[in-house]
Amino acid sequence: MIVTTKKLFEAAYGKYAIGAYNINNLEQTMGLFRGNLMSEAPFIIQISKGARSYTDKRMLQALIKAADEVFPEAIFAVHLDHGDEETCYDCINSGFYSSVMIDASHESFEENIAITKRVVDAAHAKGIVVEAELGQLGGVEEHIQVSEDEARLTNPDQAKEFVERSGCDSLAVAIGTSHGAFKFSGSQSLHFDVLSEIQKELPNYPLVMHGSSSVPQEEVARINKAGGKLEGARGVDASQFKQAAKLGVTKINIDTDGRLVWTRVHREHFLEHPENFDLRKPGIVFMEEYAKFIADKNDKLGSSGQLDEVRKMIG
Ligand code: 13P
Numbered sequence: 001m002i003v004t005t006k007k008l009f010e011a012a013y014g015k016y017a018i019g020a021y022n023i024n025n026l027e028q029t030m031g032l033f034r035g036n037l038m039s040e041a042p043f044i045i046q047i048s049k050g051a052r053s054y055t056d057k058r059m060l061q062a063l064i065k066a067a068d069e070v071f072p073e074a075i076f077a078v079h080l081d082h083g084d085e086e087t088c089y090d091c092i093n094s095g096f097y098s099s100v101m102i103d104a105s106h107e108s109f110e111e112n113i114a115i116t117k118r119v120v121d122a123a124h125a126k127g128i129v130v131e132a133e134l135g136q137l138g139g140v141e142e143h144i145q146v147s148e149d150e151a152r153l154t155n156p157d158q159a160k161e162f163v164e165r166s167g168c169d170s171l172a173v174a175i176g177t178s179h180g181a182f183k184f185s186g187s188q189s190l191h192f193d194v195l196s197e198i199q200k201e202l203p204n205y206p207l208v209m210h211g212s213s214s215v216p217q218e219e220v221a222r223i224n225k226a227g228g229k230l231e232g233a234r235g236v237d238a239s240q241f242k243q244a245a246k247l248g249v250t251k252i253n254i255d256t257d258g259r260l261v262w263t264r265v266h267r268e269h270f271l272e273h274p275e276n277f278d279l280r281k282p283g284i285v286f287m288e289e290y291a292k293f294i295a296d297k298n299d300k301l302g303s304s305g306q307l308d309e310v311r312k313m314i315g
Helices: 005-012 026-038 049-054 057-070 085-092 109-124 156-166 192-201 217-225 238-246 256-272 280-301 307-314
Strands: 018-022 043-048 076-083 099-102 129-134 138-141 144-146 170-173 207-209 249-254
Touching: 005 018, 005 076, 005 129, 005 170, 005 249, 005 307, 018 076, 018 280, 026 043, 026 057, 026 280, 043 049, 049 057, 049 076, 076 085, 085 099, 085 109, 099 109, 109 129, 109 156, 129 156, 156 170, 156 192, 170 192, 192 207, 192 238, 217 256, 238 249, 238 280, 249 256, 256 280
Parallel strands: 018 043, 018 249, 043 076, 076 099, 099 129, 129 170, 170 207, 207 249
Antiparallel strands: 138 144
């Protein structure tokens, strides 16, 4: 069942965070639904601009609609990740997405508010909710590349004004994470002090943490052993997720870790089975491994076992 992120956030606020997972294809879709049902968790499907144009935006939409029928117990939101204004309107008018992110965080404070407000007005008119971003994460997220020098943490004093004036339903905050597999090249970690200040300014308001893959070191080691070149890759300490949830983070974005599972499965498969040319063989392994990965991540987010509560709340 497709719901808005707003509904999910009402259930989760202050207790746990909902996993927001980026998908691009059939195998990820199957693994995602299986993993969330295995761990009985509500979840958010994220579709980026890149994922929409990987084949045709209607393909992923049709896959998700089919998965909704195949797995009728699943409760999830369908969310546009890092949208520009035009893509937001396209998703709002699609009748499919329940939530969009407008990312105008690279603009000035005033321009970010103005753009976000336009998207909020259009989305709310159709019952769709909006995530916006204030502050800037470092790293690479498909078409967006931000150097460490350009990255800046969210200013807690500006956060309240931004939310009030733009009307956005949730806010992505920059608290030290970055996109991609190479985080924390310095000695950074999460800035819980900043997060706590933001929560004081915006009590009971859902916050979002982007760039939250953990880049598990055993995964990186297996990829490198099977011919990969990911030396120095590292990520966020997943044991900090629950602390972040207590401070108002209700949505945690994870993309890179899923890509690492795909890379490890396929590298190892073809190394061990050089004679194979049947794409379904590694595909079957990947779907299983991806489902296990999702279930394990949900345990760390605290969303495992919450599906029944959410179902009762939705009624
Ligand atoms: P990661 O690169 O850490 O997985 O972050 C993904 C993300 O924030 C998508 O919006």
